[in-house]
Amino acid sequence: MNRSRLDARLGDVGTDGYLLDASKDDANQLYLSGFTGPDPFLSLYVDGSIHLLVSGLEYGRARSEAAADTVERHADYDYEYGGRDERYDMYAAFVRDKGAVSVSMPPRAPVGTADALRERGIDVAVDEDDRLQDVRAVKTDAEIEHIRESQRANEAAMRAAESLLANADVAEETDDADPGTLLHGDEPLTSERVAEEIEVTLLRHGCALDQTIVAGGAQAADPHDRGSGPLRANEAIIVDIFPRSKATKYNADMTRTFCVGGPSETLRRWYDLTERALVAALDAVEPGATGDDVHAAACEVYEGADLPTFRTDPETETGFIHSTGHGIGLDVHESPRLASGGGELEPGHVVTVEPGLYDPDVGGVRIEDLVVVTESGYENLTEYPIEFVVD
Amino acid sequence: MNRSRLDARLGDVGTDGYLLDASKDDANQLYLSGFTGPDPFLSLYVDGSIHLLVSGLEYGRARSEAAADTVERHADYDYEYGGRDERYDMYAAFVRDKGAVSVSMPPRAPVGTADALRERGIDVAVDEDDRLQDVRAVKTDAEIEHIRESQRANEAAMRAAESLLANADVAEETDDADPGTLLHGDEPLTSERVAEEIEVTLLRHGCALDQTIVAGGAQAADPHDRGSGPLRANEAIIVDIFPRSKATKYNADMTRTFCVGGPSETLRRWYDLTERALVAALDAVEPGATGDDVHAAACEVYEGADLPTFRTDPETETGFIHSTGHGIGLDVHESPRLASGGGELEPGHVVTVEPGLYDPDVGGVRIEDLVVVTESGYENLTEYPIEFVVD
Incomplete structure (x- = not known):
C-alpha cells in the first residue's frame, strides 16, 4: 500500500473519517484493510489510522493478517450475534469511539449501513469520486x-x-x-x-x-x-x-x-x-x-x-x-x-x-x-x- | 424462479417498485434478472413485471438470456458513456418511465444510486428484510x-x-x-x-x-x-x-x-x-x-x-x-x-x-x-x- 498517497487522498475528504463495509470481495476493502475476511466487516480511516471491526470468528486471523492499526471484535462492543438494530448500534458506537461523527463511503457502499448510521446521528457522505480507486491506481x-x-x-x-x-x-x-x-x-x-x-x-x-x-x-x-x-x-x-x-x-x-x-x-x-x-x-x-x-x-x-x-x-x-x-x-x-x-x-x-x-x-x-x-x-x-x- | 412467490413478496413491499443495481456477482440480481452481466445494471420490479436497463455492449446478450419482461439499453434514454450525473438522470428516468416514484432496494444496494435517486425526487426505502433472500430460499x-x-x-x-x-x-x-x-x-x-x-x-x-x-x-x-x-x-x-x-x-x-x-x-x-x-x-x-x-x-x-x-x-x-x-x-x-x-x-x-x-x-x-x-x-x-x- 502507498500510505502517503492514501493519507493525502483520504485526509482531505471533508468528513472526519472514511468508512468501508465490505468483505474481501471488494477491492477497496482488501486494499485498505489488508484482510481477506469472507463476510462483510468495517474498516474506518480516521486521522491517519486504520481501524477494523470484525466478528469473533475472524478476530484471530484479522489480528495476524490485517494491515490495520487496530483490530477490534464485536464482543468489544458487547454485541451478540443476532439483532439487526443492535448491529447498526455497534457500528455507530465503533465510528464514534474512533472520534468520527461524519464519514464518507464509496458510491457502492451499502445503503442499509449508510442510512442506519444517519439515523444514529452520524453524517454519511457519498464519495462519488471513489478516491480509493485513485490511490490504488x-x-x-x-x-x-x-x-x-x-x-x-x-x-x-x-x-x-x-x-x-x-x-x-x-x-x-x-x-x-x-x-x-x-x-x-x-x-x-x-x-x-x-x-x-x-x-x-x-x-x-x-x-x-x-x-x-x-x-x-x-x-x-x-x-x-x-x-x-x-x-x-x-x-x-x-x-x-x-x-x-x-x-x-x-x-x-x-x-x-x-x-x-x-x-x-x-x-x-x-x-x-x-x-x-x-x-x-x-x-x-x-x-x-x-x-x-x-x-x-x-x-x-x-x-x-x-x-x-x-x-x-x-x-x-x-x-x-x-x-x-x-x-x-x-x-x-x-x-x-x-x-x-x-x-x-x-x-x-x-x-x-x-x-x-x-x-x-x-x-x-x-x-x-x-x-x-x-x-x-x-x-x-x-x-x-x-x-x-x-x- | 418461483414467480408466484416473487410476486407475493415483492408485491407488498410498500413502494411502487423494487430496484436492484448490481452485476451478476450479486445473487439477488442473478435471480431477478436471469442475466449474467459482468458490469452493474438495473433490474426494476413494478406491478408484476421485471424491467432491465443495460449498456449497449450487453444489450444483445441480455435480450436473449434474461428472464425479464423488457430489456432496454442506455441509448434508449439518450445516455452517452461518461457523465456520472447523466447516468443517475438516466436511472431516474428509467424508474419513472416504468411507473414508479418510490422504490425499495436491498440493504447492500449502492448508497450512491439510492442517494442520487432521492435527489431526483424518487423515494428510496431500504428493504431491511432483503426479501429476495426469502424468495430465493x-x-x-x-x-x-x-x-x-x-x-x-x-x-x-x-x-x-x-x-x-x-x-x-x-x-x-x-x-x-x-x-x-x-x-x-x-x-x-x-x-x-x-x-x-x-x-x-x-x-x-x-x-x-x-x-x-x-x-x-x-x-x-x-x-x-x-x-x-x-x-x-x-x-x-x-x-x-x-x-x-x-x-x-x-x-x-x-x-x-x-x-x-x-x-x-x-x-x-x-x-x-x-x-x-x-x-x-x-x-x-x-x-x-x-x-x-x-x-x-x-x-x-x-x-x-x-x-x-x-x-x-x-x-x-x-x-x-x-x-x-x-x-x-x-x-x-x-x-x-x-x-x-x-x-x-x-x-x-x-x-x-x-x-x-x-x-x-x-x-x-x-x-x-x-x-x-x-x-x-x-x-x-x-x-x-x-x-x-x-x-
Missing part, C-alpha cells in the same frame, strides 16, 4: 511484482491454449463433424474445452479464474461473449485470459487472437491493423500523456483505414467498439481508463492496451498487452509473442 | 437439480482429495521431512497441493471455486482457516468444498474430516460425537420445524457430552462454535439459517447440516451434508460416505 514495486507473477501464470495458460489449437485436426468431408470444425482426437474442439485447459493451467500456477474468453467466428464479434461450442478453422479465435493470484489477489490480463488454417484477406488486414493500433497506443503511453491520448492513438489507426470507432460514430456496432484499455490490480477493471476523457497517466499505473475490431460478418480480432507506466515511458509486462496463424 | 425442482449436479462434482473432488491422502506416505526418522509429515512422492503433501487437486477436479466437472478448506491439526480448529503447509499423520484434516457450477451458478457444499494413521482417543470421540450430532440434526429437519430446532438437536448431543456450545457459553472459543447450517443456492450462504433464532423450514429449502468441534490443542472435526427439505422430511443430496480414518 498507482502501484508500489511490490504490487507490480504481484501483477508480473500473475502474468507469468497467464502466459503459461495462453501457451496451453495455443498448443491445443495448434495440435487440432480439421474435420474433412468424411468426418462426423461439420467440415472445417477443429478436432481434438475424435471430438470437436470446443471453446469450453480450451477454457478448461486454460483454467486448469492457471490453478497449477497458483491463480484462479472462472471466466475466460475463448470465442471464435461471429461469437468473437461480441467482446463480452465468452464463447461456446465447436471452434472452426480459418476463423479468428479470441483468447482473453485475466487470472487472479490466489495468494496476492492481484490480476493480470492478456488477449491473443489465433487462426488455425488460412484467415480471409479481411481478417488478415484486421489483424495487421490491430497490431499497428497496439504499437501506436503503446508508443503513446508515458507519464503526462492522458488515457484519452492513448485511446486516440489507437483510434487514429483504425479511422485512417476507414473503419468506424466510437469516436467517429457513437452508435456503431461494428469496428472498434470499446475503449483502448483499463487499469488493473486488485480489480480486473480499475483506474485509470484509456478511453475518451481518460485522465493523466502517472508512473506506477498498470494498464492494459487492447485495441480490437468486431463485425459479426467477419469475426473479432483483439490483441492485449499489459504494461506499467514508468518515469520515462512504459515497461511491457507481456512476453507472449504476437502471431495470428498457428500451426 | 425456496427452490424450484429445476434449482434443486442444479444443486444436485454441483454436488456430484463436489463428490468427485472429495474423492480426489481422499485419494491423495490415502496414497500418502508418512515421513520417518530417516526422511528429509519432519517425522509424521505426509509425503506425496518425495515432497511433503501440503494443504495447497490437495486444494489444487480438488479445484482441478471441479474444473474438469464444470465447476469453479477459488477457496477450498484443507486444514489439518491446529489450523482445523479455526473454522475460517483455509489451511496451508504440510499435512501430518494422526491429525484430523478438515476438507470443506463448496463448488459453483459455471453453467447454472448454483452452489453445493460438503465437508469431510479425514485422518491418515491413528487418531487420538479424543479425536476419535469427537468424530463419533459429531457424526451423532449430524444424525440428530438431520432427524430434526422437516417442514414446520425451525432452524433453531435443528441447531438445538446438534447442540444437545455436544452439551450432553459436556462440551461447550455457543448456547451454553456465548464467549467460548472451543467446542461447537458456529451454527449448524445455512441455506445454499446462488449464494453459498443464504437463507434459511440453522442457528439460534432460525425460522421455520419449508419444502424446497436447501440447507447444509454441519456440526463440528474445535480446539487448537486437539484440532477440528466437521461433517457436513447437503439436504433439501421435502413435504415429509428431507432428502439428502450427499452420497459421499462418512469415514474418518483413510488408508
Whole structure:
C-alpha cells in the first residue's frame, strides 16, 4: 500500500473519517484493510489510522493478517450475534469511539449501513469520486511484482491454449463433424474445452479464474461473449485470459487472437491493423500523456483505414467498439481508463492496451498487452509473442 | 424462479417498485434478472413485471438470456458513456418511465444510486428484510437439480482429495521431512497441493471455486482457516468444498474430516460425537420445524457430552462454535439459517447440516451434508460416505 498517497487522498475528504463495509470481495476493502475476511466487516480511516471491526470468528486471523492499526471484535462492543438494530448500534458506537461523527463511503457502499448510521446521528457522505480507486491506481514495486507473477501464470495458460489449437485436426468431408470444425482426437474442439485447459493451467500456477474468453467466428464479434461450442478453422479465435493470484489477489490480463488454417484477406488486414493500433497506443503511453491520448492513438489507426470507432460514430456496432484499455490490480477493471476523457497517466499505473475490431460478418480480432507506466515511458509486462496463424 | 412467490413478496413491499443495481456477482440480481452481466445494471420490479436497463455492449446478450419482461439499453434514454450525473438522470428516468416514484432496494444496494435517486425526487426505502433472500430460499425442482449436479462434482473432488491422502506416505526418522509429515512422492503433501487437486477436479466437472478448506491439526480448529503447509499423520484434516457450477451458478457444499494413521482417543470421540450430532440434526429437519430446532438437536448431543456450545457459553472459543447450517443456492450462504433464532423450514429449502468441534490443542472435526427439505422430511443430496480414518 502507498500510505502517503492514501493519507493525502483520504485526509482531505471533508468528513472526519472514511468508512468501508465490505468483505474481501471488494477491492477497496482488501486494499485498505489488508484482510481477506469472507463476510462483510468495517474498516474506518480516521486521522491517519486504520481501524477494523470484525466478528469473533475472524478476530484471530484479522489480528495476524490485517494491515490495520487496530483490530477490534464485536464482543468489544458487547454485541451478540443476532439483532439487526443492535448491529447498526455497534457500528455507530465503533465510528464514534474512533472520534468520527461524519464519514464518507464509496458510491457502492451499502445503503442499509449508510442510512442506519444517519439515523444514529452520524453524517454519511457519498464519495462519488471513489478516491480509493485513485490511490490504488498507482502501484508500489511490490504490487507490480504481484501483477508480473500473475502474468507469468497467464502466459503459461495462453501457451496451453495455443498448443491445443495448434495440435487440432480439421474435420474433412468424411468426418462426423461439420467440415472445417477443429478436432481434438475424435471430438470437436470446443471453446469450453480450451477454457478448461486454460483454467486448469492457471490453478497449477497458483491463480484462479472462472471466466475466460475463448470465442471464435461471429461469437468473437461480441467482446463480452465468452464463447461456446465447436471452434472452426480459418476463423479468428479470441483468447482473453485475466487470472487472479490466489495468494496476492492481484490480476493480470492478456488477449491473443489465433487462426488455425488460412484467415480471409479481411481478417488478415484486421489483424495487421490491430497490431499497428497496439504499437501506436503503446508508443503513446508515458507519464503526462492522458488515457484519452492513448485511446486516440489507437483510434487514429483504425479511422485512417476507414473503419468506424466510437469516436467517429457513437452508435456503431461494428469496428472498434470499446475503449483502448483499463487499469488493473486488485480489480480486473480499475483506474485509470484509456478511453475518451481518460485522465493523466502517472508512473506506477498498470494498464492494459487492447485495441480490437468486431463485425459479426467477419469475426473479432483483439490483441492485449499489459504494461506499467514508468518515469520515462512504459515497461511491457507481456512476453507472449504476437502471431495470428498457428500451426 | 418461483414467480408466484416473487410476486407475493415483492408485491407488498410498500413502494411502487423494487430496484436492484448490481452485476451478476450479486445473487439477488442473478435471480431477478436471469442475466449474467459482468458490469452493474438495473433490474426494476413494478406491478408484476421485471424491467432491465443495460449498456449497449450487453444489450444483445441480455435480450436473449434474461428472464425479464423488457430489456432496454442506455441509448434508449439518450445516455452517452461518461457523465456520472447523466447516468443517475438516466436511472431516474428509467424508474419513472416504468411507473414508479418510490422504490425499495436491498440493504447492500449502492448508497450512491439510492442517494442520487432521492435527489431526483424518487423515494428510496431500504428493504431491511432483503426479501429476495426469502424468495430465493425456496427452490424450484429445476434449482434443486442444479444443486444436485454441483454436488456430484463436489463428490468427485472429495474423492480426489481422499485419494491423495490415502496414497500418502508418512515421513520417518530417516526422511528429509519432519517425522509424521505426509509425503506425496518425495515432497511433503501440503494443504495447497490437495486444494489444487480438488479445484482441478471441479474444473474438469464444470465447476469453479477459488477457496477450498484443507486444514489439518491446529489450523482445523479455526473454522475460517483455509489451511496451508504440510499435512501430518494422526491429525484430523478438515476438507470443506463448496463448488459453483459455471453453467447454472448454483452452489453445493460438503465437508469431510479425514485422518491418515491413528487418531487420538479424543479425536476419535469427537468424530463419533459429531457424526451423532449430524444424525440428530438431520432427524430434526422437516417442514414446520425451525432452524433453531435443528441447531438445538446438534447442540444437545455436544452439551450432553459436556462440551461447550455457543448456547451454553456465548464467549467460548472451543467446542461447537458456529451454527449448524445455512441455506445454499446462488449464494453459498443464504437463507434459511440453522442457528439460534432460525425460522421455520419449508419444502424446497436447501440447507447444509454441519456440526463440528474445535480446539487448537486437539484440532477440528466437521461433517457436513447437503439436504433439501421435502413435504415429509428431507432428502439428502450427499452420497459421499462418512469415514474418518483413510488408508
